[in-house]
Each structure stands twice: as C-alpha cells, then as structure tokens.
Amino acid sequence: MREFGFMLVFFAVTLCNFPAFAQIDFAGQWSPRYHEDYPERIPGPSLVEYHGIPINEAGRLRGLSWSPSLLTLPEHQCKPHPSDYAHRGPGRMRIWNEFKSDSQQLIAIHTRLRWQAPERTIWMDGRSHPPAYSAHTWQGFSTGKWDGETLVVTTTHLKQGWLRRNGLPRSDLAHVTEHFIRHENYLTQIVVISDPVYLSEPFIRSNNWVLDPRSSIDPYLCDIVVEIERPAGSVPHYLPGMNPFVGEYAELYGLPLEGTLGGAKTMYPSFIE
C-alpha cells in the first residue's frame, strides 16, 4: 500500500511538473525552398510589379515614387530586411531555444538568417509588448504562444519597412501575425501583415524550409561607402506621374497595366481570370 502511494505521488509530481515546453521543437538549421514566388524572391521583383498585393492608393503612390537609386545613399545601404520580409530572401535560418535554467521553462525562441544576418527574439514567457513610446526595430518586438503544435507569433514595434523590395512600403504601424508549423523535417511559415497605412486588406504569404543539419551560417558584414556624389540632402525619387518604368513590366510579360499596379482585387482568381 505504501509503495502504491509512493507511485501515485511520483506520477502526480511528474505530470504536474511537466515544463511548459514547446509542443514541438523548431531548433536546428533550416534551408529555404523557393518553389513559391521564385521570380520575386531570388532574381527579384521588377519595378512596378505590384500585382497580388492589397495595397491602397497611398501604397501605390509611394511605390511609384520610389527610385532604386535611393539604396545608393549611405544611410540606406545597410538596412536589413525587416522580420516580416526577411524570410523571403536567400539564405539559411538557424533556430535555437532559450530556457530558464532552474525550471527549464522556454523563455524565448531565437532566429538568425544568413542574408544580412538579422537576429530575432520571439518571447515565450508571457511578457507584454512595450509601450508605444519605445523604440521600433527592424525585427520588431515578437511574442509567441502555442496553438496546438503551431507557434503563433505576434509582432509590433517594427520600423517602417517594405512589402516587396521594389519600393512598396509597409508602415511602422503594421501588426504582423506569423504561424510556424513543422511537419517532420519541413517547416512552413504563414505571415499575415495588417497595415492601416498602406494595405486595404491583410496581406498573407508563406515560406518553407527543410531541416539541413549540415548547413552553416556565415558572418555578414556591411560597409557603408559613398557610391555616387550628390548634393547634400538629396533624396532620389520620382515625382507623381513621372516614373519612367510604369508599364515596362506589363509590356514585357503581356499583362494589363491595371493588374501590375496591384490592389486587393488583383489577389483574387476572379480578377486574374
């Protein structure tokens, strides 16, 4: 009887002390797969290629004003991709967990990407997001929680960034929700961007990786140099109605110009048909 009691207590303690651990572990080295949106992600999007993105009128004007020469300004050269875009780029991803040493509670999940080496922390300890007056960062402030075996990540406090690396803007008021799902050695990420400034509807896209234990992540250095001498304070941009590349992409691929200018309707099959 005494042994039975001891066993009962043992099982009860074991069950009660089961740490609040990730329902599934994402730690490891992951290599991206580019079968989704390859032309946009690796060769890169064309200028004025906005279709499939639910931008509003303000987002379109901002995109059409954008000149690639902006990236030659020293203060623009070392900007990393923000966390809602960075996973689209080339390069592997490392994921590692951080545990509290005594309780082995999962405190945070960290990620680092090869391209531009952005490091990111997803807080798993239930902390709240910082107040509105706190600084914004390229990776934003992320908290995660489990929905079954799906990791749901909420990100705020992002710096003003981009939806596509051809000048389509995403504001610093955006709110991003990600869903990370692991199926054996495959990892899928669904990104939902809500932006009250430049989107008329949430923008959703997905990325995929394969576990790749043999891969590594190189250091990434960025050195700012003056590439073109310009008058102090000049900011390259196109005046409204004067972007010389409007229509170039549409003409190259035989697409209607209206479609290439994006907007919510260009996301749906009814428009594409």
Next chain:
Amino acid sequence: MKLAMTRMLLSRSVWFLFTCLTLIFLGSVLISPRIGYGQPSLNFDDIEIDVLHVQGNVYMLVGAGGNITLQVGREGVLIVDSMYPELADKVLGVIRELSDQPIRYLINTHVHPDHIGGNAILAQAGTNFAAGNVAGVIDDAANTATIIAHENVLFRMSSRETPPPFEAWPTDTFFNSSKEVYFNGEAVRVLHQPTAHTDGDSIVFFRRSDVISTGDLFVTTSYPYIDLARGGSIQGIVGALNQILELTVPADRQEGGTMVIPGHGRLCDEADVVEYRDMLTIIRDRIQYMVDQGMSLREVQNARPTLDYDGRYGAESGFWTTEQFVEAVYVGINQGG
C-alpha cells in the same frame, strides 16, 4: 409581434451604434496625442509621467506636451524642455526618483508652451553654479537652475502679449550657432537650427551618452508644425534633419547607435530620422515642382502631394491639419525659405 421585436432591436442597434460613435469621437478628441503649440484641453490629473532609460546618463520622460530629456549624474540633473506647468510637480517627482542631486540646467529647444510651461517650477527647484562677479549675496545668484536657450527663444517669450512668468525666461542665451556645457562627465552641445520649426530651435547632443534631443523639428506623431509666424520654414526643418543625420552614427545593421528623442512620439534612431527626412524632402520637391508649374495653393492642396504619407502623419482636424502643413510648405517655398 415579430415586427415590433424587429423595430425594438433596430432601435436598440441604432442607439448602440450612436453611443459607440459618440464614445469613439469623445475618445479621439480627449485621448489622441496632440502636437505643438496649442494647449489641448487635458485632464492633467489623469496624466502619468513615464520614464524610459535611453542609454548612458540619458532618460526620456513621456507625459503630455513635448517629451522631456533628462541627463542625470553626480554633478546634478540637466533637463531639456519642461512640458506644461500643470505637470511640473509630477515631473519633479520623477526626477527625484532618479536623482537626489540638484537640477543645474534646463535647456529649451524652442519657445512653444508645451516645451517651456514647466520652466519656472523646475528651474526654481534647482540651484546653479555661481561664482565671480556677483553683486550681493552669492547664494542669491545660485538659487535657481540656469535656463539655456537660443536668444530668439527669449525674444519670442518676452514679447508675447501675455508672457510667461519672468522666472520661466532663459537666463543664459546664445546668438551664434552653438553653446557647449561639460556636465556629468560628458560634453553637451546645444546646436541652433535656424528657421526650422521656429527661428529659435536648438537640438541637444549628449556626446558620451550618444543621444540627441531634437525638439519639435522632428516628431513621430504628425507632419512637422512649421510655425511661419515665428520664423519656421520647410527648408530649415529639412536642413536640421540633415544635420541630425550628420551627427548620428548607427550601430550594426543600421539600428541603434546614436539614439534620437523626438519632440513628440516614440524613441528613435538614425533610420527613423532618415525616413522622416526622406518624406519631407519628397513632399517639398513635389510642392516645389507644382509651384514652378504656376499652381495656386488651392490647386496644390487639391493635387494631394502628401497622399502617400497622410495615413501615417496627416490629420483632417485638430491643431495641425494636413491642409495647413501643405499651405506652410507652399508659402515657405514661395517666400524662398
């Protein structure tokens, strides 16, 4: 019966909707952050002063009105701007939680009431370093903190129809491009930015802590308030932003490094100033082009040259609307400023 139920539900829905819209309207009027010059009808009793440690010796205080920058060390306390007078005691309470040393310096970035309102109370709570040619008792010369500002701040303050109390006026002014103080083990540079938000603007650069306090020529909550009547101009603001970018050095991956405390809004770094500078330069260039085409102010406003930034910085009502901002840029360009 069914019809009556439907009417009742509809009636309740309409009242519910009306109540919600009224609450939203009142909320937006009472709670939304305001900018700049005018004093909003705030209930100061409900406002808390939040403290954010920026880096080094420097803190940012957030409440109502302009942000306050605080530098704290063994020699005492240096304050940049002072919010509204109604909040000065709360500000003082926060300062006393961070330091028991005397307030030695108060620097004003410009003359607007939401930045100088607490001057008298905060300065009188401090003591100055005094020595040398003092007529009378030397302690009398040291019984308030020194208030530093560009001389145009003093001119504007003292020439008002109803000037603030004499105790709020700057006691140590400068008329050239900068003033320097070495305090709490770091160089503090007060750099005049001519014809920017006003004609008396200064930014304050804490060199060791690597923090810049900008006043209202850089805010994250709205388009900049260009106070044409007090010597402000779009060109001066863009020039000042470019000077801030000359001083800032970002850390790794264009983030952190020199931190920037705006006049209103959240803590920033170089990349945020770049974004704001780019925006203002683009809008200025657009309006300049329209002016060159001979467009009238109304035509320029109707063309909406700020459309792509209005969702972030614009306002259709309140103290500083998008229409007023476009007008200020238009007038400034036409005046050659």
